[in-house]
Amino acid sequence: MKNKRLDLSYTQMKWETVFRRILIFMSVILVLIVIGILITLIIESMPSIKSLGIGYLWGKVWDPVANIYGAYPFLIGTLLTSFIALILSIPFSYAVSIYLGEYNPKGWLSNLLKNSIELIAAVPSIIYGFWGLFVLVPVIRTFEAKIGVAPYGIGIFTASLVLAVMIIPYAASLGITLIRMVPSPLKEGAYALGATRFEVIRSVIMPYTRSGLFAGVLLSLGRALGETMAVTMLIGNTSTLAHTFKDLIFGPSNTMASVIANEFTEADHTVYLSALIELGLVLFFVTVIINLIGKRIITRFTNS
């Protein structure tokens, strides 16, 4: 009887070690995946790094047929779409954060609004792209004809509009949480001194949450830079850079993600393929760094 019990506890102890090892193993796999992604991207973009050099990044011409590769048009396209989208989205995400964080934190109306914000993030990007292509593009086309630019309909402006809506939830949901975390003694102190609501928001809540709200904007930006499908469907996919600023904003263009999506399966020789992967590598670094900075700020904010 005693021996049987001992045996049992030995097997249990063995299982315990196995279990702990499984836990460690799974966490190691996670690290390996990330390292693997990085190494794969670097190895596969080696041919283009070697043959094109660093000048690839500001080469102005992308012409795979003539074997000329320059990433500049895509860098400009990505930066323009993301920053226009970001600027358009900031007033809205701040407004939602302030409204749900300060004016109306409880009740059915605030729940409804909060859930619809989360729903914006839940709708797949392909659906935004599809809708944009068939509904927004004709609208933009008439708008462009009215203001006197070539009425393409598709282009950086259209892509940014859709992108702006898509990235609002990322900054907003963080902003709501942070504004609710502002200690009420601070606000009450300001009210006691006779401050109006607006003054409390401007001179107590905003300074207190500034870094956190900025982190939310960074998360939105990371999202916008890497967004592929909606942008691919709406940006027009032209690899030549327009000459005037007006044509650049309202004309078709290309982003890093969209050019990868369009040309990856067509790339028929090594340098072409690896030039595309190098774009992916740049995209990987930029989005990861932006995200990590954002996360760092949030952790520091929530811990202090």
Add this chain to the structure above:
Amino acid sequence: MDARIGIRNTKSMLFKGLIVFLAFLITIPLIIVLLYIIKQGVTQVNWHFLTHVPAPVGEAGGGISNALIGSFIMVIMSSIIAIPVGMFAGIYLSENPHTKLAYYSGLCVDILQGVPSIVVGIVVYFWIVKPLGTFSALSGSIALSIMMLPIVIRSTEQTLRLLPPSLKEAALSLGVPYHRVIMKVIVPCGFAGILSGIMLSVARIIGETAPLLFTAFGNPYLSTSITKPMESLPHLIFTYATSPYDEWHNLAWGASFILLMFVLVLNIFTKLITRKWNIQL
């Protein structure tokens, strides 16, 4: 003095008006998109649509059964890959928050969350598609499971961390071995949180197109073989939406409607679960 307070109060009221206006304005694009997809899609959906493969150009009818089955198979396969890895890694992170490994895997979760989906597609192309020599459903599922991982891990970690330590201590003091404490006490207690994380991640990957472009690719015929290219709902929408034919656009509207319904239902379920058990994600 009176005039000053009047101005300040007006300013405050105006500001509030502006905030309320902007905050509710952004629901308008959402409502427009949802209503449009429902209006265009709901007329397409019928039994024939759900049980047939797409018709060739010029023929009426046809459905999206290949994409429905493909999406279903790939979501199941990526869940089978991602849930064990994600859950165990999440348990590790919540149990040993201060080890070096926990620091690095926590960092990796943050990194994975930020990786653009198209980059995952590229990488899996080189890991699976190139060695096997063909686009395959397997590679698509692996790409999707990488997208799933961070959400599953974070939700597991956060739910388990919120559980009171007394639960674990009580079980351990009864002499229950560590693995049984975790699997029979801790995980069941945090089950609702873990489940809602899994559902959120499924809702997210079911609409992902970019990682599938170079992995599962797409297939106009019905295929259940995991080593062959497979169609999926978002990929079908992408190919048919950018095609020049009206019949194909209609297929894509119907597919968008179904995809949207899946995502909505999954999100509502998650909401209900998190509300019932009062979980913060």
